Amino acid sequence: MSWDTLSIVTTRRRGAALEEAILQAAVEELTEVGYRELTMDGVAARAGTAKNVIYRRWPSRAALCIAAYRHMLPTGPDSTPDTGSLRGDALALLTRANDRMSSPVGRILRQLLADIQSDPERMRELRDQVARAGVSHWLTVLARAASRGEVGQQALTPRVATVAVDLLRNEYALNGATAVSTEVLTEIVDQVFVPLASRD
Amino acid sequence: MSWDTLSIVTTRRRGAALEEAILQAAVEELTEVGYRELTMDGVAARAGTAKNVIYRRWPSRAALCIAAYRHMLPTGPDSTPDTGSLRGDALALLTRANDRMSSPVGRILRQLLADIQSDPERMRELRDQVARAGVSHWLTVLARAASRGEVGQQALTPRVATVAVDLLRNEYALNGATAVSTEVLTEIVDQVFVPLASRD
DNA sequence: CTCTTAAGATACTGCTAGTAGCTTAAGAGG
DNA sequence: CCTCTTAAGCTACTAGCAGTATCTTAAGAG
Structure with missing residues (x-):
């Protein structure tokens, strides 16, 4: 590898940390461009990784996006309204x-x-x-x-x-x-x- | 053009007749493979014409398919049921x-x-x-x-x-x-x- | 220190929407 | 019957994207 770029020397992420980064990237792409316009290359680029790394975890674009969708849901349960009527x-x-x-x-x-x-x-x-x-x-x-x-x-x-x-x-x-x-x-x-x- | 193929010598269709043939081909493709799997090449081939001829009439795949969908709707109005209840x-x-x-x-x-x-x-x-x-x-x-x-x-x-x-x-x-x-x-x-x- | 695993980079296939440019038949008008 | 315009037909092209393959190299376990 050549060191003539300006890239920061980052440690190579693995396992859960990498998976989290990919999901986060997918979530951002989903919110910015939506599902139709989301591309695997786009997610990979944003996550700072490569497409095949994504395919090692999810079998398809749809599967990745479903996982990302789950990842972006609000966590805590919300209250039931009680207005009296x-x-x-x-x-x-x-x-x-x-x-x-x-x-x-x-x-x-x-x-x-x-x-x-x-x-x-x-x-x-x-x-x-x-x-x-x-x-x-x-x-x-x-x-x-x-x-x-x-x-x-x-x-x-x-x-x-x-x-x-x-x-x-x-x-x-x-x-x-x-x-x-x-x-x-x-x-x-x-x-x-x-x-x-x-x-x- | 070479005549060494077995193709029948057909008159070249124009205007309404051609449009009808394309729509008919699109309808058949739609029923056989559905909208998602329909391709413009497929419709063109089935209609015995070329893709750009289709694009001269409809601006996009979606537009063609909407027209074809209309074309396949039942024509006559149907009756209102009257069962007594x-x-x-x-x-x-x-x-x-x-x-x-x-x-x-x-x-x-x-x-x-x-x-x-x-x-x-x-x-x-x-x-x-x-x-x-x-x-x-x-x-x-x-x-x-x-x-x-x-x-x-x-x-x-x-x-x-x-x-x-x-x-x-x-x-x-x-x-x-x-x-x-x-x-x-x-x-x-x-x-x-x-x-x-x-x-x- | 070494060895296995998986991350990363790159290049590739295959498919499809949509475009461009040329050739040639249809058919209208004289 | 001749000619001219229009559009059909053909072929080749671009561009974008899903998914795959291969090779190199870093992480981390033992």
Whole structure:
């Protein structure tokens, strides 16, 4: 090797440290250019390593990006809103979901999901981890409302619990990246979720 | 040109005839290999022409495929089911929607939608044409049920009318290509659509 | 000190979107 | 029937990217 460059003499990273550096580079590329535009060469360059080093750890671009996506998720569990009314709680939860879906993280997730459709294996991976993540919050909110007498037993099903987020997800599927307006959120809550839960 | 091949001497197609042949070739490629795997060379070869001839008509692969997708849609309008009950009508409509979404045409539409996300222009094109296509059927079904006294006025909104198909679309977004089961369809109808429409 | 493992560098294959430039047939207008 | 314009057809090209192969060399274990 020639020493006529200005490069700093760095120790050669190995194992976990290197893996971490690659994932970090992938996360940065994902946030900056998104999944579609991310290239393996780009990640390798940013991580200061070479493409084949990446392929020794992940079998494909998609696999690397899924790992990077996981790596960029917020860690701690978040609290369940408690506004005192079912409507308020639902709006809070739905607004939070909308914020996430319209954030870079959400955009990346949607690009990943779209690209993975043909691979049922990875599809399950992603879906089970993230899509059903918020169910417990909705069930909690419904249970509290039930104890207040606001909702009936028929509402305590996963289908009803997730209906608002499911409809929100549909908006993104139809409209693309543009964030969903507050009007649509309240429409979903007031025309679908609350009436459905409040029945009887 | 050399005549030592076995090729039939064909007249050179032009204008509308050629365009039709290209679209037909694209439709066949789409149904056989899907949007992701479709290549411009493949379409050109199948149409018996060259790539640049295609590019003289459509600016990109996506544009060609959207045109081809339109070209393969069923032409005549279909009838609104009338089973005598809201539940029966809803199941019929939802089953029909599910059949379409799980068919090759549906798969192609989803691949197209996924690939177009970053292009709001083409996004609107596709969405307005197809996604909102069935709304009138749902409104008709609801109106008939309302005249029978089965549903209240609050249900006669686009949001409520499309809620079942919206939820179905969400299933496809989450699960990928696999067709949605009858159980899920009835769950959507019985736990969401009918209760929502029947309120008061 | 030595030996195994894996990081790093580089070059390569194969595929595809999209472009360029030339040749030649179709068909319109005289 | 002749000519001229237009566009079809052909071939070759660029550029970018996923994934692979090979060789050299540093890290770290024993």
